[in-house]
Amino acid sequence: xxxxxxxxxxxxxxxxxxxxxxxxxxxxxxxxxxxxxxxxxxxxxxxxxxxxxxxxxxxxxxxxxxxxxxxxxxxxxxxxxxxxxxxxxxxxxxxxxxxxxxxxxxxxxxxxxxxxxxxxxxxxxxxxxxxxxxxxxxxxxxxxxxxxxxxxxxxxxxxxxxxxxxxxxxxxxxxxxxxxxxxxxxxxxxxx
Numbered sequence: 001x002x003x004x005x006x007x008x009x010x011x012x013x014x015x016x017x018x019x020x021x022x023x024x025x026x027x028x029x030x031x032x033x034x035x036x037x038x039x040x041x042x043x044x045x046x047x048x049x050x051x052x053x054x055x056x057x058x059x060x061x062x063x064x065x066x067x068x069x070x071x072x073x074x075x076x077x078x079x080x081x082x083x084x085x086x087x088x089x090x091x092x093x094x095x096x097x098x099x100x101x102x103x104x105x106x107x108x109x110x111x112x113x114x115x116x117x118x119x120x121x122x123x124x125x126x127x128x129x130x131x132x133x134x135x136x137x138x139x140x141x142x143x144x145x146x147x148x149x150x151x152x153x154x155x156x157x158x159x160x161x162x163x164x165x166x167x168x169x170x171x172x173x174x175x176x177x178x179x180x181x182x183x184x185x186x187x188x189x190x191x192x
Contacts, residue, residue, distance in 0.1 A: 012030075025182070055173075062082060072094075100152060119171070123148065128148045130148075131145070132190060
C-alpha cells in the first residue's frame with residue numbers, strides 16, 4: 001500500500017493542530033487531503049479521502065513516534081514508518097471509531113509532561129450535542145461548544161484522566177475536517 005502526504009500538506013496540518021491547541025474550543029478546519037492508496041505498480045490506484053482524524057498522525061508521526069490507530073495502521077506505517085502500538089505506549093493516536101473510554105493513553109507526569117500523548121478523536125460534528133463549557137489558558141473568559149459523538153460522561157471522564165500538568169492533549173475532529181483542540185490545561189464542564 002502506498003500513500004503520500006506532501007510536505008506542504010503536512011505543514012498545513014501541523015499549523016492547524018498548533019492553532020487548535022493554542023485556541024481551545026475554537027472551531028478550525030484541517031486541509032482537505034486526498035491520497036493515492038493502492039499498490040505502486042497497479043493501474044487501479046484509487047484516490048480516497050483519508051479520515052480527517054487521521055491527518056494529525058500522518059503529519060506529525062515519524063519512525064521514532066509510537067502511534068496507536070483504530071484501522072488504517074498499514075497506511076500510517078507506510079506513510080510515516082512509525083511503530084504501531086497499543087494505547088499505553090502511544091505518543092500520537094487517532095481514534096476513528098466511536099469509543100466509550102478514553103483511558104489508557106500516556107499522561108506523562110508533573111516532572112515529565114512531555115511524555116503524554118496527543119489524541120485525535122473522531123466526532124460527528126459541532127453545533128449539536130451536549131454543551132461543553134471551556135475555561136483556562138487560551139480561552140478568553142470561557143467558551144461554549146456543542147459536540148456530537150463524544151463518549152458518555154465525556155467531561156467527567158476527561159477530568160479523571162488529567163491532573164495538569166500531566167494529562168493527554170485532545171483534538172476533536174469532525175468528518176469534514178473541522179477540529180477543536182482541548183489541551184490538558186483546559187477545564188471542561190458539561191452544561192445543560
